[in-house]
Amino acid sequence: MSNNGTREYDFVVVSNRLPVDRVVAADGTESWATSPGGLVTALEPVMRAADGAWVGWAGQPDLKLSPFESGGIHIVPVELSAQDIEDYYEGFSNDTLWPLYHDVIAPPSYHRVWWDSYVDVNRRFAEAAAAVASREGIVWVQDYQLQLVPRMLREIRPDLTIGFFNHIPFPPYGIFSQLPWRTQVVEGLLGADVIGFQRQADASNFSRAVRRLTSHSTRNPVIEVGWERSPTRRVIAKAFPISIDSASFESLAREPRIQRRAREIREALGNPKTVMLGVDRLDYTKGIGHRLKAFGELLADGELAVEDVTLVQVASPSRERVEAYMNLRDEIELTVGRINGDFATMSHQPISYHHQGYPRDEMAALYLAADVLLVTALRDGMNLVAKEYVASRFDEDGVLVLSEFTGASDELKRALLVNPHDIDGLKSTILRAISMPREERRSRMRALRKRVTEHDVARWSQAFIDTLRQAAHDRFERTAPMELPDDLEWTIDRRKAD
Numbered sequence: 044m045s046n047n048g049t050r051e052y053d054f055v056v057v058s059n060r061l062p063v064d065r066v067v068a069a070d071g072t073e074s075w076a077t078s079p080g081g082l083v084t085a086l087e088p089v090m091r092a093a094d095g096a097w098v099g100w101a102g103q104p105d106l107k108l109s110p111f112e113s114g115g116i117h118i119v120p121v122e123l124s125a126q127d128i129e130d131y132y133e134g135f136s137n138d139t140l141w142p143l144y145h146d147v148i149a150p151p152s153y154h155r156v157w158w159d160s161y162v163d164v165n166r167r168f169a170e171a172a173a174a175v176a177s178r179e180g181i182v183w184v185q186d187y188q189l190q191l192v193p194r195m196l197r198e199i200r201p202d203l204t205i206g207f208f209n210h211i212p213f214p215p216y217g218i219f220s221q222l223p224w225r226t227q228v229v230e231g232l233l234g235a236d237v238i239g240f241q242r243q244a245d246a247s248n249f250s251r252a253v254r255r256l257t258s259h260s261t262r263n264p265v266i267e268v269g270w271e272r273s274p275t276r277r278v279i280a281k282a283f284p285i286s287i288d289s290a291s292f293e294s295l296a297r298e299p300r301i302q303r304r305a306r307e308i309r310e311a312l313g314n315p316k317t318v319m320l321g322v323d324r325l326d327y328t329k330g331i332g333h334r335l336k337a338f339g340e341l342l343a344d345g346e347l348a349v350e351d352v353t354l355v356q357v358a359s360p361s362r363e364r365v366e367a368y369m370n371l372r373d374e375i376e377l378t379v380g381r382i383n384g385d386f387a388t389m390s391h392q393p394i395s396y397h398h399q400g401y402p403r404d405e406m407a408a409l410y411l412a413a414d415v416l417l418v419t420a421l422r423d424g425m426n427l428v429a430k431e432y433v434a435s436r437f438d439e440d441g442v443l444v445l446s447e448f449t450g451a452s453d454e455l456k457r458a459l460l461v462n463p464h465d466i467d468g469l470k471s472t473i474l475r476a477i478s479m480p481r482e483e484r485r486s487r488m489r490a491l492r493k494r495v496t497e498h499d500v501a502r503w504s505q506a507f508i509d510t511l512r513q514a515a516h517d518r519f520e521r522t523a524p525m526e527l528p529d530d531l532e533w534t535i536d537r538r539k540a541d
């Protein structure tokens with residue numbers, strides 16, 4: 044308990060989105076439902092076990108909410124106005140950082156008002172976390188929307204141990220250096236004791252940015268940070284590839300009702316010989332267009348027949364007010380319409396397209412129903428869908444076609460790895476997946492399952508938290524106990540942007 048009577052927590056997670064969505068029923072009653080998405084899926088079991096607090100935004104504008112409990116997690120909402128959402132979330136997070144960090148697949152936009160909003164909102168998240176974290180507690184900040192929070196939080200609460208995990212790639216310096224506020228972002232992240240990345244390549248890209256932009260010394264994975272007002276600190280920057288709750292996906296898939304549903308799905312599709320599946324947020328990073336192009340050409344070439352193969356494409360709605368996402372939706376739906384128009388028969392449709400988000404049960408049934416999962420992302424931090432498919436296939440069947448540009452491809456080496464830009468290569472890999480003999484499918488799936496079962500999300504979070512605790516131990520050993528300052532201010536360095 045703090046002096047003003049609010050409860051304090053030894054373990055606090057901070058992320059842009061809360062792990063719950065507000066649902067308003069027809070009669071006006073409100074409830075909270077667990078929201079879909081990689082980050083939520085990954086952290087929910089960890090939070091339940093730790094009895095921690097989760098600081099984040101409730102996903103809608105101008106919602107004034109008091110902290111509440113949901114599913115065993117203490118929820119601390121941060122309010123965002125419609126303007127904050129436009130500038131900080133849709134603007135700087137999803138129209139500047141997202142494309143910049145994903146190989147500039149779409150052109151990033153740089154606007155100083157978006158940056159100002161990003162600084163302002165990051166400060167509010169840092170203050171909210173500072174208010175609920177207990178003395179010398181742990182705060183774990185998530186993702187690219189909140190890269191300034193570690194340093195802001197350290198300035199308010201130097202007693203805390205702070206972790207940061209970047210769920211998306213960290214770009215090579217040649218790309219990152221475009222960002223007018225690159226130094227502030229790097230210094231913001233360096234407020235953490237441990238900075239986790241999906242892949243070793245991301246950690247190396249970050250260390251290089253530190254070398255190019257600051258005078259801190261780097262000796263992988265350690266960075267020695269010296270700021271004017273804090274003693275020299277050690278920051279660890281390394282890879283912690285995220286995973287899923289593998290056992291729970293497997294046990295879901297083993298339920299007879301899920302297997303029944305998988306059979307129903309195949310029947311509803313007209314029982315084709317092969318069902319292929321794609322599951323993605325409707326995002327330009329996911330390579331949905333490349334996948335459709337390869338599939339359309341295989342139908343046109345006569346290498347696949349519509350009666351034999353159906354592609355089920357789930358494209359769940361995402362960031363629908365950002366222009367690049369609106370354009371992508373038009374483009375994808377035009378392509379799907381064309382392919383279906385060109386190749387459908389009265390009884391068969393080549394693509395079963397769903398612009399919807401499905402619950403976990405339906406996802407597990409889809410995974411079981413699919414002979415082939417197509418993951419053709421042009422760049423993806425990890426791609427949990429690939430791991431969920433593998434975890435669900437307790438029957439040791441199914442073929443995973445996996446883009447080399449996903450974090451998952453560093454671990455899932457016995458998938459059929461593809462370069463989605465190479466349409467001919469993608470086409471031949473799809474054909475190989477469809478005709479793969481049962482024994483090869485079994486041997487590959489067995490190896491993939493070993494990896495996903497042994498390296499699950501509990502192991503991921505444990506590895507990160509252990510490193511964080513070790514960092515805290517080392518820090519307190521190296522320095523005298525710290526006094527909490529009362530006048531520290533985060534200053535915005537606008538000079539480089541102007």
Ligand SMILES: O=P(O)(O)OC[C@H]1O[C@H](O[C@H]2O[C@H](CO)[C@@H](O)[C@H](O)[C@H]2O)[C@H](O)[C@@H](O)[C@@H]1O
Nearest residue numbers: 060080081082186210211285423424425426427
């Ligand atoms: O919150 P949204 O804007 O609707 O976006 C959903 C989430 O997308 C991103 O997911 C990333 O994290 C996954 C788990 O680590 C990873 O597998 C995937 O490759 C990443 O793209 C984003 O990073 C989250 O913050 C969003 O909530």
Ligand SMILES: O=c1ccn([C@@H]2O[C@H](COP(=O)(O)OP(=O)(O)O)[C@@H](O)[C@H]2O)c(=O)[nH]1
Nearest residue numbers: 079080081084324359399400401426427428
């Ligand atoms: O209709 C859907 C589509 C996706 N997902 C979940 O959303 C997550 C997507 O994570 P991934 O890492 O593949 O990509 P992200 O969307 O986070 O970039 C996975 O857990 C999926 O099971 C879901 O629950 N329903």
